[in-house]
Amino acid sequence: xxxxxxxxxxxxxxxxxxxxxxxxxxxxxxxxxxxxxxxxxxxxxxxxxxxxxxxxxxxxxxxxxxxxxxxxxxxxxxxxxxxxxxxxxxxxxxxxxxxxxxxxxxxxxxxxxxxxxxxxxxxxxxxxxxxxxxxxxxxxxxxxxxxxxxxxxxxxxxxxxxxxxxxxxxxxxxxxxxxxxxxxxxxxxxxxxxxxxxxxxxxxxxxxxxxxxxxxxxxxxxxxxxxxxxxxxxxxxxxxxxxxxxxxxxxxxxxxxxxxxxxxxxxxxxxxxxxxxxxxxxxxxxxxxxxxxxxxxxxxxxxxxxxxxxxxxxxxxxxxxxxxxxxxxxxxxxxxxxxxxxxxxxxxxxxxxxxxxxxxxxxxxxxxxxxxxxxxxxxxxxxxxxxxxxxxxxxxxxxxxxxxxxxxxxxxxxxxxxxxxxxxxxxxxxxxxxxxxxxxxxxxxxxxxxxxxxxxxx
Amino acid sequence: xxxxxxxxxxxxxxxxxxxxxxxxxxxxxxxxxxxxxxxxxxxxxxxxxxxxxxxxxxxxxxxxxxxxxxxxxxxxxxxxxxxxxxxxxxxxxxxxxxxxxxxxxxxxxxxxxxxxxxxxxxxxxxxxxxxxxxxxxxxxxxxxxxxxxxxxxxxxxxxxxxxxxxxxxxxxxxxxxxxxxxxxxxxxxxxxxxxxxxxxxxxxxxxxxxxxxxxxxxxxxxxxxxxxxxxxxxxxxxxxxxxxxxxxxxxxxxxxxxxxxxxxxxxxxxxxxxxxxxxxxxxxxxxxxxxxxxxxxxxxxxxxxxxxxxxxxxxxxxxxxxxxxxxxxxxxxxxxxxxxxxxxxxxxxxxxxxxxxxxxxxxxxxxxxxxxxxxxxxxxxxxxxxxxxxxxxxxxxxxxxxxxxxxxxxxxxxxxxxxxxxxxxxxxxxxxxxxxxxxxxxxxxxxxxxxxxxxxxxxxxx
Ligand code: SF4
Ligand code: SF4
Numbered sequence: 017x018x019x020x021x022x023x024x025x026x027x028x029x030x031x032x033x034x035x036x037x038x039x040x041x042x043x044x045x046x047x048x049x050x051x052x053x054x055x056x057x058x059x060x061x062x063x064x065x066x067x068x069x070x071x072x073x074x075x076x077x078x079x080x081x082x083x084x085x086x087x088x089x090x091x092x093x094x095x096x097x098x099x100x101x102x103x104x105x106x107x108x109x110x111x112x113x114x115x116x117x118x119x120x121x122x123x124x125x126x127x128x129x130x131x132x133x134x135x136x137x138x139x140x141x142x143x144x145x146x147x148x149x150x151x152x153x154x155x156x157x158x159x160x161x162x163x164x165x166x167x168x169x170x171x172x173x174x175x176x177x178x179x180x181x182x183x184x185x186x187x188x189x190x191x192x193x194x195x196x197x198x199x200x201x202x203x204x205x206x207x208x209x210x211x212x213x214x215x216x217x218x219x220x221x222x223x224x225x226x227x228x229x230x231x232x233x234x235x236x237x238x239x240x241x242x243x244x245x246x247x248x249x250x251x252x253x254x255x256x257x258x259x260x261x262x263x264x265x266x267x268x269x270x271x272x273x274x275x276x277x278x279x280x281x282x283x284x285x286x287x288x289x290x291x292x293x294x295x296x297x298x299x300x301x302x303x304x305x306x307x308x309x310x311x312x313x314x315x316x317x318x319x320x321x322x323x324x325x326x327x328x329x330x331x332x333x334x335x336x337x338x339x340x341x342x343x344x345x346x347x348x349x350x351x352x353x354x355x356x357x358x359x360x361x362x363x364x365x366x367x368x369x370x371x372x373x374x375x376x377x378x379x380x381x382x383x384x385x386x387x388x389x390x391x392x393x394x395x396x397x398x399x400x401x402x403x404x405x406x407x408x409x410x411x412x413x414x415x416x417x418x419x420x421x422x423x424x425x426x427x428x429x430x431x432x433x434x435x436x437x438x439x440x441x442x443x444x445x446x447x448x449x450x451x452x453x454x455x456x457x458x459x460x461x462x463x464x465x466x467x468x469x470x471x472x473x474x
Numbered sequence: 475x476x477x478x479x480x481x482x483x484x485x486x487x488x489x490x491x492x493x494x495x496x497x498x499x500x501x502x503x504x505x506x507x508x509x510x511x512x513x514x515x516x517x518x519x520x521x522x523x524x525x526x527x528x529x530x531x532x533x534x535x536x537x538x539x540x541x542x543x544x545x546x547x548x549x550x551x552x553x554x555x556x557x558x559x560x561x562x563x564x565x566x567x568x569x570x571x572x573x574x575x576x577x578x579x580x581x582x583x584x585x586x587x588x589x590x591x592x593x594x595x596x597x598x599x600x601x602x603x604x605x606x607x608x609x610x611x612x613x614x615x616x617x618x619x620x621x622x623x624x625x626x627x628x629x630x631x632x633x634x635x636x637x638x639x640x641x642x643x644x645x646x647x648x649x650x651x652x653x654x655x656x657x658x659x660x661x662x663x664x665x666x667x668x669x670x671x672x673x674x675x676x677x678x679x680x681x682x683x684x685x686x687x688x689x690x691x692x693x694x695x696x697x698x699x700x701x702x703x704x705x706x707x708x709x710x711x712x713x714x715x716x717x718x719x720x721x722x723x724x725x726x727x728x729x730x731x732x733x734x735x736x737x738x739x740x741x742x743x744x745x746x747x748x749x750x751x752x753x754x755x756x757x758x759x760x761x762x763x764x765x766x767x768x769x770x771x772x773x774x775x776x777x778x779x780x781x782x783x784x785x786x787x788x789x790x791x792x793x794x795x796x797x798x799x800x801x802x803x804x805x806x807x808x809x810x811x812x813x814x815x816x817x818x819x820x821x822x823x824x825x826x827x828x829x830x831x832x833x834x835x836x837x838x839x840x841x842x843x844x845x846x847x848x849x850x851x852x853x854x855x856x857x858x859x860x861x862x863x864x865x866x867x868x869x870x871x872x873x874x875x876x877x878x879x880x881x882x883x884x885x886x887x888x889x890x891x892x893x894x895x896x897x898x899x900x901x902x903x904x905x906x907x908x909x910x911x912x913x914x915x916x917x918x919x920x921x922x923x924x925x926x927x928x929x930x931x932x933x934x935x936x
Contacts, residue, residue: 021555021558021587021588023587029583030579031575031576031577031580031583032531032561032563032576032579032583033536033559033560033562033563034559034560034561035558036561036563038536038540039536039540040537040538041537042537043537061599062513062599062631063511063512063634064512064513064515064516064599064630065538065630066509067511067512067513067870068512068516068537068538068541068542069541071545071869074873075869078873079877080870080873080874081873082508082850083508084506084507084508085508086505086506087505087506087507088631089631089633092631093599093631100505101505103504104505104506105506106506107504107505107507111506111507111849111851112508112851122599123534123569124603124630124631127569127603128603158535158537159535159565159568159569159600160565162536227877229876229877229879230877230919231878231918231919232858232877232919233877233878235850391558410543413557
């Protein structure tokens with residue numbers, strides 16, 4: 017047993033985290049920055065953090081992930097990193113020539129207290145930023161929040177640094193897709209296209225982190241939200257923020273700065289949440305829902321009806337990011353499943369309230385912890401076993417030790433592919449989730465059944 | 475490629491057979507470069523983490539711990555405590571008021587619950603910056619709990635991985651010499667600098683067993699605290715790899731008079747030479763050891779060579795590029811590729827020293843480019859220009875190679891099959907063969923129009 021060191025008895029813990037269910041802000045900021053066309057993320061700190069973030073993202077996306085670093089040394093840690101960042105900006109434009117440098121901080125530069133906006137301004141004044149190029153920034157200390165917070169902060173950084181209001185509405189809808197996979201972003205764009213709604217989706221990692229093999233290595237693939245569109249977000253009709261935790265702050269900023277009305281939604285995972293997204297899009301853009309979208313919805317509904325007997329009453333443990341977990345839990349409840357243990361590593365009070373409210377009708381107590389870790393989740397499972405685990409790769413230890421099927425979802429997924437190419441958002445995504453869950457459950461049933469009880473047909 | 479090489483970086487390249495050797499190495503990465511390098515903490519963590527019955531507690535914000543949670547396949551034959559991730563999770567408040575109390579509480583709780591044989595507490599950038607007196611906290615825990623509690627000074631900003639290796643060696647040195655060496659055989663060694671990735675150390679230990687050489691401590695693959703404590707009982711330290719544990723060997727020589735030899739278990743010559751060197755060391759103690767060793771090597775080579783010859787049929791004349799963490803590994807790889815009939819067109823590392831690169835240049839063919847701390851653009855420009863067939867590298871290089879339609883072999887922590895020893899050489903040949911001759915490359919743009927027959931090995935059913 018890999019995690020044999022996990023005891024069943026749960027005792028209070030306050031001084032430490034064991035087997036985290038989250039990671040740190042800069043990696044989220046890096047992902048958001050990669051969703052800008054021609055953008056090089058820059059980690060303002062020592063090179064270790066940046067190396068870790070890039071390695072983790074490379075493992076998750078199976079794609080090259082580029083980011084530069086200020087390479088702090090002891091000197092910078094004492095005297096501040098201004099000289100490093102100024103030099104870095106110059107080097108980056110000379111060497112890699114991106115359109116945008118997206119600077120995020122690390123624990124180190126935050127603790128030292130470097131004023132990145134001021135340093136970026138200095139770089140501009142000193143002519144280190146070529147005309148037409150941009151340096152944007154976000155403050156991402158990891159001792160606050162999680163990778164989700166970092167993503168949210170960089171989304172905010174994008175609009176703060178780039179959005180403008182010309183006074184001429186462009187008729188578009190801004191969509192902030194949350195810390196989701198490139199496949200999900202693609203799917204959201206597809207749904208918007210079906211509804212004939214012109215959108216600015218940002219950040220957009222589709223084509224960047226799931227790009228094709230062309231035989232050329234492009235440091236900046238021709239994908240991501242173009243800077244011109246990011247500027248135009250100030251002129252849009254509305255902003256749909258998908259996922260309160262990852263997307264709301266940027267939407268609220270666009271509202272307060274440019275009077276672009278925000279609609280804050282759940283991630284469109286599962287039937288109801290996708291319904292709400294489609295409806296919000298319809299209202300914001302003043303369109304009607306086309307038959308093609310109704311058709312896809314009908315297909316999902318059909319599978320939900322066909323398959324409910326296999327899902328009903330199944331107990332699930334979920335670990336992941338708050339936006340994902342909330343939407344998944346809602347979907348599972350609709351399918352008749354019982355999400356009995358839920359953890360997220362990202363701190364914030366609303367999460368537990370929301371889950372309790374949502375599961376109130378389930379008729380049984382729910383374990384929910386925010387911020388929690390995988391160690392606690394494992395202890396809960398030892399006390400009350402479940403039929404299915406849903407979450408990132410790190411759940412595989414629990415899956416193995418307790419012999420429970422695992423459906424991988426969220427970040428990071430280090431040991432499987434698929435997440436980059438097949439969405440779990442939208443009606444199609446709902447189908448895929450059901451398919452994955454059923455496959456996991458039925459494979460397990462086939463494996464465990466006796467010869468006599470082994471059935472050919474579902 | 476010169477367009478991609480900044481002027482300041484020119485002296486971190488060298489072409490074998492070109493101008494006189496002149497390379498600036500072990501220098502800090504340029505601010506703003508997309509460096510492949512990591513930090514001190516990473517170095518320490520990598521070296522110490524395989525000690526499986528110790529508690530490894532990261533004193534810092536959660537991210538540093540999350541990224542190092544069981545990412546290397548350092549296998550253990552017993553305890554698995556090292557595969558858990560423990561972190562004090564420093565928050566805003568701790569950054570302001572200090573994290574010492576939290577650290578003390580965490581140690582208290584963890585040592586009570588998991589009864590480790592020792593505890594390593596890793597300092598991260600933030601722990602260093604807020605100035606926690608980790609030594610004092612660790613000393614208190616040590617006296618209360620009765621196990622060694624060791625602060626590893628691995629603040630990331632203090633340098634790159636090398637400094638992390640030093641910090642790890644200093645931490646281990648706290649253990650060495652504190653155990654009882656009675657019962658340690660006279661012909662016994664410590665194996666330094668092997669992490670038992672994919673169970674490699676077990677292969678090497680088996681060779682030594684057959685030679686009649688005992689192993690006191692694995693440093694650190696499948697490592698145990700008790701073994702480290704009595705490591706000074708061994709007659710010799712066998713040190714693999716360029717940097718990671720050399721300092722421990724030097725400290726042990728200083729403190730306990732233990733001599734050391736350098737070894738490499740990669741490739742045929744280096745593997746055999748390493749075994750012979752150990753045999754040579756003990757030949758007065760055990761006159762038959764040389765024969766036993768020769769017999770072992772002969773047996774292994776008799777099995778291996780015909781198989782390599784088969785792979786070689788398909789690989790003859792193909793080109794390889796090497797970009798690995800340490801330069802010492804690059805030496806062995808250059809030689810290993812020769813056995814496969816392949817030419818090495820680029821050899822580079824993240825952390826080599828000047829002497830390393832000089833030595834590397836000496837064994838490489840003319841035209842081979844030697845590079846220190848390459849950025850991805852340089853690397854990809856090179857792979858394209860030289861039209862190499864395979865890149866040997868680590869996690870960050872893999873997707874670059876694949877994007878170009880170039881084969882890849884992971885020779886870093888993500889390798890899943892053993893590449894050390896004679897068995898490992900065959901695995902290596904098979905991996906290289908599999909990736910170089912894979913039919914998928916026929917569809918790659920850069921290879922368009924070229925056709926390939928069935929690789930001889932596949933036809934031979936290997
Ligand atoms: S550079 Fe510092 S903060 Fe970053 S990973 Fe290394 S120890 Fe942690
Ligand atoms: S120091 Fe902060 S930013 Fe760097 S890896 Fe650790 S938690 Fe993440």
